[in-house]
Amino acid sequence: MKILWAPWRLNYVKNADKEKNSCFICKAFESDPAEDRNNLLLYRGKKALVILNKFPYNTGHLMVCPIRHTGDFLSLMPEELEEINFLIKKSIKALKRAYNPDGFNIGLNLGKVSGGSVDTHIHYHIVPRWQGDTNFMPIIGNAKVIPQSLDETYEILKRYWD
Numbered sequence: 710m711k712i713l714w715a716p717w718r719l720n721y722v723k724n725a726d727k728e729k730n731s732c733f734i735c736k737a738f739e740s741d742p743a744e745d746r747n748n749l750l751l752y753r754g755k756k757a758l759v760i761l762n763k764f765p766y767n768t769g770h771l772m773v774c775p776i777r778h779t780g781d782f783l784s785l786m787p788e789e790l791e792e793i794n795f796l797i798k799k800s801i802k803a804l805k806r807a808y809n810p811d812g813f814n815i816g817l818n819l820g821k822v823s824g825g826s827v828d829t830h831i832h833y834h835i836v837p838r839w840q841g842d843t844n845f846m847p848i849i850g851n852a853k854v855i856p857q858s859l860d861e862t863y864e865i866l867k868r869y870w871d
C-alpha cells in the first residue's frame with residue numbers, strides 16, 4: 710500500500726471544519742430539533758432545509774439551502790437540486806397562504822463579490838414582495854423596519870407549512 714503524505718490536505722480539512730463550525734446554517738441543522746424554533750429552522754429535509762433569515766429584507770424572508778456545507782454550486786448533486794427546488798416551491802406556497810404577497814424575489818449570491826454575506830454555504834433567498842414596499846427595500850444598508858417579529862413569522866409560517 711502506498712501512503713500518500715499530504716499535510717496540505719489536513720490543513721484543508723481543518724479549515725473546512727473551522728469554517729463549518731462558524732456556519733449558522735450548519736449550526737442550526739446540527740442542533741437539537743427542539744431548538745429549531747430558536748434557530749429559526751423551519752423545515753428539515755433529507756438533502757435540503759428551510760431557515761428564516763435573521764436579517765430579513767421583508768417579512769417572511771426565507772432561505773432554502775442544501776444540508777451539506779458547500780459554497781460550490783457546481784458540486785450540488787441532482788438529489789440536492791431536486792429537493793432545493795421542491796422546497797422553493799413549498800416556501801412560495803406557504804408564503805402565499807400566510808401573507809398573500811404580490812410577488813417574490815428569489816435568488817442566489819455566489820461568491821463574496823456578489824454581495825452575499827455568507828459565501829461558504831449556498832442559500833437561495835426567497836423574499837416576498839408587496840406593491841409599494843420598494844420604499845423600504847434596503848438598497849443602502851441593513852436598516853429596515855420589519856413590521857413583524859421573527860418569532861411571529863416563524864409561528865405563522867410553521868402553521869402554513871404543512
Ligand SMILES: [Zn+2]
Pocket residue numbers: 729732733734735736777778779829830
Ligand atoms: Zn454550512
